[in-house]
Amino acid sequence: MDNGDYPITSLVDAAAAGDEEAWHEIVDRYTPLLGSVIRRFRLATAETEDVVQTVWLRLVEHLDSLREPRALPMWIMTTGKRESMLYLSARRRTVPYDPLDPLWLVSSAEDAEPLADLLHAERHQALLAGLAELPARQRELLLLLVEDPPLSYAQIAQRTAISIGSIGPTRGRALERLRQTFAVRDHLAGPARVPLVSDGAPASTAPQPATWIDRERGDGSDAAPLG
Amino acid sequence: MGVTQHRWDDDQHILDDLSDALGEAALADTIAEYGQGVYAWRTVDQDLLLASLSFDSSLERVQDRRSDPDDPRVLVFTASPLSLELEVMPGHVVGQIVPPGPGEIRVETADGVTFHVEADDVGFFDLPGIPHGPIRLRCDTPTGRLVTDWVRL
Numbered sequence: 001m002d003n004g005d006y007p008i009t010s011l012v013d014a015a016a017a018g019d020e021e022a023w024h025e026i027v028d029r030y031t032p033l034l035g036s037v038i039r040r041f042r043l044a045t046a047e048t049e050d051v052v053q054t055v056w057l058r059l060v061e062h063l064d065s066l067r068e069p070r071a072l073p074m075w076i077m078t079t080g081k082r083e084s085m086l087y088l089s090a091r092r093r094t095v096p097y098d099p100l101d102p103l104w105l106v107s108s109a110e111d112a113e114p115l116a117d118l119l120h121a122e123r124h125q126a127l128l129a130g131l132a133e134l135p136a137r138q139r140e141l142l143l144l145l146v147e148d149p150p151l152s153y154a155q156i157a158q159r160t161a162i163s164i165g166s167i168g169p170t171r172g173r174a175l176e177r178l179r180q181t182f183a184v185r186d187h188l189a190g191p192a193r194v195p196l197v198s199d200g201a202p203a204s205t206a207p208q209p210a211t212w213i214d215r216e217r218g219d220g221s222d223a224a225p226l227g
Numbered sequence: 228m229g230v231t232q233h234r235w236d237d238d239q240h241i242l243d244d245l246s247d248a249l250g251e252a253a254l255a256d257t258i259a260e261y262g263q264g265v266y267a268w269r270t271v272d273q274d275l276l277l278a279s280l281s282f283d284s285s286l287e288r289v290q291d292r293r294s295d296p297d298d299p300r301v302l303v304f305t306a307s308p309l310s311l312e313l314e315v316m317p318g319h320v321v322g323q324i325v326p327p328g329p330g331e332i333r334v335e336t337a338d339g340v341t342f343h344v345e346a347d348d349v350g351f352f353d354l355p356g357i358p359h360g361p362i363r364l365r366c367d368t369p370t371g372r373l374v375t376d377w378v379r380l
Contacts, residue, residue, distance in 0.1 A: 020266050027262030035252035045254075050379055052258045053337055054361040056265045057377040061277055086285050086379065124248035131245065146246035175238050178245075188235070 004136025009069050016063035026072070027056065029132035029139075033073060034080050036128055040121055041084035051083045069182050073129040126187030133181040137162075138174035145171060268337070276373040278304035278311055278366075283378075304364075304375040311366055311373065315380050320357055322364075324350030330368035337361045337377070 003011065003025040011029075014022035038051055058079060059066075066072045131139060137160070144156045157164045178184060235241040270277070282303040300315040310325045324330050327350035335341045336358055346352040346366075361377045 015266075018269075018271070023266045024263055027259055031255050031259040031262060032249055032252040035255055035258050036248060038254075038258075039251055045257075048254055049257060049261065050360055052254075053261045053265065054377050054379055056262045057268055057337060057361055057363075060265055060269045061374075061376065062279075082283075082286055083379070086283075123244060124251060127241070127245045127248045128252065142242070142245060143249070145242060146249055148246075148250065171242075172238060175241055178241065179235060184235070 004139070007069070008072055008133060009067055012063050012066055012072060015060075016067075023060070030073065030076055030129075033125060033128040033132060034076055036121070036125055037077050037080035038084050041081075041088065043084060043087055047087050051080065051087075054083050055079050069133075070186065073132065073183060077125060077129075122187065126183050127178070129183035130178050130181035133183060134174065134177055138170070138177055141167070141170055142174050142178070265337075270374055274372065275365075276306035276309060276371055278306035278309070278373045278375045280376040280378060281305040281310075300380075302378060302380075304373075306373045309366070309368065309371050309373050311364060311375060313364075313380070315357065318357060320354040320380060322346070322352045322354065324352075324366060324368060326350070326370075328368055328370065330366050333365040333367075334358060335363050335365060 003021055006014075006022070006025070008026075008029075011022045011026050015026055034052060034055060038048055043051065055076065059075070062075065066075055131142065134142070141156070141160055141162065144151055144159060151159075153164045153167050156162070156167055162170055235244070280302060282301065284298065284301040302313045302315070304311045304313075308326075312323045312325060314321050322332065324346050328346075329348050330346045330350060330352075332344045332346055332352050332354075333341055334344070334354060337360055344352050344354060346368075350368075357380050361379055363377045364375045366373050366375075
């Protein structure tokens with residue numbers, strides 16, 4: 001069995017144990033999902049690069065805690081979103097508050113984002129996370145079927161070694177499998193907001209720590225006691 | 228939900244939605260390229276504690292627009308029994324080892340540059356400037372060694 005056919009949990013186990021090929025497969029499968037999460041924040045290219053590098057770097061060290069099949073996509077969505085929001089937070093210091101500015105709309109509490117946009121994003125992210133769960137052959141076929149400009153069945157047959165006559169039925173099975181993935185089933189089962197805090201991802205709403213630097217900067221001689 | 232269910236029962240509809248979703252996922256090549264490159268940074272040292280980012284005041288601020296945007300950003304990395312706290316101020320970062328005690332801090336960037344600072348006897352340290360891009364801190368103390376999550380300051 002090729003890496004492309006392994007379920008996510010096996011890939012995570014292997015990557016956590018030192019298998020670099022498994023890591024590459026994880027990156028390939030979840031790149032569209034991460035791209036979709038970050039895109040909503042309309043960051044500049046350099047900012048996007050910093051965000052994706054931070055998310056991947058952090059993920060490498062967190063694989064051990066993401067062994068449940070739903071954990072990895074949830075972690076990627078949560079971390080990608082938080083790292084993107086940090087740019088909004090930084091910009092906020094220089095941009096006056098304007099409730100109609102998209103920057104503020106996206107960065108304010110989830111419910112302030114237009115509901116239609118949010119549902120649209122959730123729908124797309126469920127499909128991209130579902131796609132990542134499919135075996136390689138089905139994933140590749142679906143990717144070829146949605147290429148823009150569209151490919152003919154003859155071109156797809158040539159690239160996949162699936163005969164022209166089998167493309168239709170294989171497409172049907174791949175889409176049925178997509179409907180059965182954790183991501184798509186969870187999405188259809190009910191609206192699930194990506195929480196800002198979830199197990200396996202860094203928390204952001206822990207109690208505020210004691211303020212420990214309430215003295216002159218750089219003066220290390222009389223540190224305040226810590227909680 | 229009902230509408231989505233109905234829509235995705237149809238092969239062409241679910242494929243169209245997938246096509247839209249992929250079309251919107253921009254910068255795929257860049258994202259994949261960064262992902263492939265980071266595995267070399269994986270920590271293999273079993274004795275090293277991974278200190279996860281457990282608090283980041285910037286994220287609070289995004290949620291709560293009443294807070295003062297000029298407050299320093301506070302980050303807390305937790306790895307029982309050690310943690311590390313950072314306060315990011317304009318052009319300057321200070322940190323604290325918890326529980327307070329001496330230690331050596333090494334700042335690591337994703338392009339391989341590292342530099343050291345010493346924490347004083349009560350665990351206070353001072354970083355010259357604010358490093359650009361993702362960084363993490365390694366901290367060696369008499370009670371243990373930790374490495375933090377990657378963050379951007």
